[in-house]
Each structure stands twice: as C-alpha cells, then as structure tokens.
Amino acid sequence: MATVERVALLHDELARAAAEADRTGALPEPVLTALRSSGVLGLAIPVEYGGSGGDALATNTVVAEVASLDPSVAIILFQHYAVSARIAEWGTPSQKSHYLSRLASGDWLAASAWSESGGGADKRNIATRAQRVPDGWVLDGAKSFTTGAGLAQVYLVLAQSSAPTGDSLTYGASGQTFFLVDATAPGLVADTGMDLVGMRASATGFVELHDCRVPAGAVLGPEGSAPRIIAGVRESGATLGAVSVGIARAAYQLALHHARKRDLGPAQALRHRLVDLAGQVEAANAVVERAGRRDSPDPGIATLLSKIVASGIGESVCAEVQRLLGSSAYLHDHPINRLARDARAVGLMGPTNDLCRELVSTPWT
Template sequence: MAARERLTSVHDHHAILRRDYPGLDEALRRDAATADVAGRLSDDVLAHLRSSGILAAAVPAAYGGLGAGAATTNDLIRQVAAADPSVAIILFQHYAVTARISEWATEEQKQRFLPPLATGEWIAASAWSESGAGADKRNLSTTADRTATGWSLNGAKTFTTGAGLAQLYLVLAQTSAPGGDDGIYGSDGQTFFLIEADRPGLIADTGMDLVGMRASATGFVELHGCRVPLDNVLGPVGQAARIIAGVRQSGATLGAVSVGIAEAALELALTHARRRGLDGAQAVRHRLADLAAQVESARALVERAGRRESSDPGTTTLLSKLHASRTGEQVCLEAQRLLGSAGYLRDHPLNRLARDARAVGLMGPTNDLTRELVSMPWTA
C-alpha cells in the first residue's frame, strides 16, 4: 500500500453529530467561514440549531430533554467545535445554564424554564462578566435591590456569549455587601437571576467586534431598572458563589471546544500533507504523529472530566480546560508551520481556528484564573 494511502484521516470523532444532527452538521460546515467574515450566524444555521434537537441534550427527560450528563454534552460540544467553534461556545453556555436550572431551580421554575430550552424555542446564555470586575467575578457593579414584589437590577455585563440570540439569561448580581469570604471565584452577597430577554429594562447588544469566535453573538447585556419577580431568583439569595463552585464539579468543560478545534486543525494538516505529496516524508509523518498524540491526550482528559471518575472532579475539570486550550493553540500553530505559505492566506480556515483557539483561553475561568484555582490548595 502506498504511503499516501496509509496516511488517512484521523479517527471519525464526529460520528454522533453527523448521524443524529445531520442538517446542523452540514449547515455548520457550509457556513462557518462566511459566518466568521460576517461576524454573525447565518439564519440557516440558527434555524438548524433550534430545530435539530441538540439543545435538549442537558435537559432532564421529565421536562422534554435527553437527560444527558457532562460526558455526552462535552462530546457534542467537541464535535460542533470541529465544524464551527462559535456555535460550540453558544451551545456550551446553553448547556451550562440548563444544568444550573436542573440542579438549583424550584419545581415551578423547572416547569417554566426547561421545556422551551429543550424544544429550541429558547436559547440560554450566561451574563456574569463585567468590565473592571476581573476574571474572578469578585467586584461586581451590577446590583439587585429588593422591591415590594421582587427585585430591580441595574448594571452592565460584557462578553455575554449569545447576547441577542438568547431568550433567557442567567445574570449574576450583587444583592448585599460582600463579606470576608476567602473564595477566589465569585463572592458572598451575590445572587443569580433568570431573566427573560423580553423583560423590560434588559437590553442586549451584539456589537462587539471580536478577533476570534466572531459568530458567537458575544456582546453586552445592559440592565436599567429591570424588574423581576421573586421566583426568578435561582438558588439561595446571596449564595451564588456556591453555585459557581459547583459548576466545575459537574465535569462540563470548555476544554471540549478546544479539542474540537485541535481535531479540525489536525485534519487540515493531514489533508495538506496528502495533497502536496508530503505523506511520503518521514519527518512530516512524525510531526503529524506528535500532533495526533497531543490531540488524543487532551481529548482523553476532557472525557475523564465528563465522566467525573477522579477523586477530585473539580480539579480534573479545571485541568482539562487548561490542558485542552493550550493544546488547541499549539496544534493550530504547528499546523500553520507545516502548511507554510499555504496557511498564510487570509481566508485559510486554519487561521480562523487559530483565532478561535486563543479565545478559549480567555474565557471564564481564564487560564490564569484556572491556574490559581488549581494551585491555591498547594499554599496551605
């Protein structure tokens, strides 16, 4: 068998997406490049995302969903990321909010919010970050004040993925003065609110012109006297830090996005080697083998985080994000080097993947904060 015939594609890591959500898979692969240039999802991709059924994965079966755990949702996110990382980030946030509702909501809230999240009628987004608040979310300026019938929220959120697309936002606000807690992510006196996009006083703006994840609808959410009833509070008042701490225990990880990016970059490198007849060169094959090993190691750690098999699932989840995001960047860089001048063209898909890979490391918890969260116990 010729060397070129032996150098085939990496294992088919996208079988579930192609089998169960073929319309979405096709639309993603067709429109990813044009969506990146336009800085927005095409109407066709958004329609397929809503109608495909993939948004139901993390919703419990009792509320119309598939009842999938982190291992499955991580895998779906990874496969979507291999086609379009921007959509994978939107999907990750949707799953994250869905999981928080499933875990912390009252029964009335579950009946109210989960069914439309399962059908695709609603997309969910997280609105936590603020300008000047820092990656650790400990200096929030968004406030929520008690009223006679509920709460009134005022403030502004930045880098909200899915802003303008979402019908439901999970908003983090300060409801009382922070105390002397010693946590390093979130603060006491903070509360989560579930706020519908059409509620008066909430304004979403997708005007952020990003370098990476350009079609992720990442933008601002402003709150101007936004009034919500008491039953829009998620979890205990003033105890959002407990919910935040539990997120990483779930095994859901942004590392899944990075693995999908790395797989796509490796596939582009393999395709280039075959087309240019470089697969007969031992040096090229060995470089590709090293990249494949990096991708598989990151994928294995993300899978382990999703299965929650370790004695410390939270640390494994954090490490999976850190390792996979660094791997995604490194694989894209090495693939660019292998392509040489061919990868220097502005519209080469590898350049889009490289920009998206870098963006994951800046998403919360950022890689620097992740290192702090992992290493803090070592100082004791």
C-alpha cells in the first residue's frame, strides 16, 4: 500500500479527535493505535528493516498531510522519523537490527530528548552528564520539551560525555554524545504534565534520568560526535516547515469553507484575499519541497530557510484567516484558533527560528 493511501486511512480518526485532543491536552488512544497500525511510521526506515525507504521529500510530504489534520500528531511523527533516520545512518548493525524493525512496524515510537531548561536553544550548555562505567554508561540529567514523552519506547538522549574543549560551535558542543535509551531503562522517568498553549496533544513533556545505566552499545555514532550528527540532520532536508505547510493548508480550507457557506463568492475583495492566501500556501510548500529534494547548492541552508519561511507563512495565513472569519473566529473552540496556536509553536521548536537565522548567517561574519 502506498504511503499516501496509508495516511488516508488515518484521516477520519485524526480529523475526529483533533478538537477533543486539544481540549484535554492528551493524544487519544484510538489515534495512537491508528498511527501504529497504519504503516506510516516505517516511511524513513530502509526496506531491509521493514520500512519504505522514503527520503526527506517523502517524509516532508507525509508530515504536511498529517499536519493538515492534526499538527500535534505530525510533530510526533516528525520526531519519530528524525530518530529513525539517525539510527539508519549512524547505527551499528546491532542497533539497526534491534531498533529499526520495531520502529518500522509501529510497535515502537521514537522521540528526541535534547533540550533542557536553561540550556539554550543551541544545546551548547547542557547539564545532562554521561559517565563511563565498566559495563557501559550512567546518565544523569533532565530533558524538557521532549515531544512524545511517555509515548515513545526509545529516546535519543543528548549528554555531555566529556569536558568541552572550547571549540567554536554554533549548535551543540564538543564532548557531547548521543545515546539510545529504552523507555524501560531503570532511572528514566517521563512526565507529560507540561501544559502547552499549542501542540497540546503532542505529549511534550520532561524526561528525567537518575543514575540511568545503559550498555556501551547505547552510544549512537562515535563518542563525542553529537554536533556532527546534529549538523547532518539539517543536511538531510527533513524540515519542521512541513508541519507549517499542513497548518497553512488547513487554515486556507477553513477560509474557503467560510466563503462558500456564506455565498461570498461574488465579493471580489474576498476572492482576491483567498488568492493571496493560496499563493502563500504554495510558497510554503515550494520551499519545503526544495529542502526535501536536496538539489540546492547548500542543502543545509535550504532546510533551515524552509523552516523560517514556512513557519512564518503558517502564522501569517492563520492570522489572515482569523481576520477573514470575523466574529466566528472569536469563539474559543473554533478550529482556526487551535491552528494559530500550533502555527506559533513551530517557530519555537528546535532549532528555533532565531537559532536557524544564526546558523544561516554565521558564515557571513
């Protein structure tokens, strides 16, 4: 079954549950079950491990489609793809064998645990420490804003495994290492009690690590190579801008529905506003598609720019649709307000838009 058809199978479940999930701040179990059984989770995983072998263009397309139904689920999916792709790229044969088939089948979800309260968006000052012991490593620290916390079966944890050398890095620090940590590892506790304004059903919360012991084989990539792996993420072409594309599409469809329901087609000014909105949606889609194709002279820069541009357009389209809807958009439970809050959240997700600007502009200094 084609991936597009698999997403279509999720359509009714996501559309039906999005509003309730936003109200409760929790992902309904039927949605999670549908996601696991859809086959969509294996898109970024090589065929030999049960996946579809999709590239960034494919994952961006699916993330955008899911985001048009429920951005919270799209964020969970994006993070799952990101970790899956890193394991496929950097994992040992043993790690690939252990994780990828489970992630492809939907039995397991993956999540990234990088951010920390007070650590900064650039991840150069993290407090989580990894200490080598005879049988592996001991991790101690706390991660915040982990999407999929409590839902994931494996976390990609960023920790300081040795003292930084003082090398000048824009994102991450020397001496940092990635670890694959199973959710069942002793000492790992996930807390989903974070009450977010947007992306409320994304299970974004805290992951605490207290004397969390992991085997030597938990290290993903060479020890101390986390900044190199992080840099490769943006080179991949996978972009959170895809979430913003889906949000912008959904907001535009709300505007179209409003115009048709009230028979406002004869109003030229409204038709022209709708044309402008359609143009913005297409522009966001175009920059995200280009990032996924990786055909620009600098794919990493294209990926960063796609997030900046698409997330800005997502917020702008939502704001314009709110104005176009008039008083109906002032109702608390109107879906445009959920989309607007979710649109704002994308710009704050790592790398934040301000950090993206810094990463793009650094070579100019």
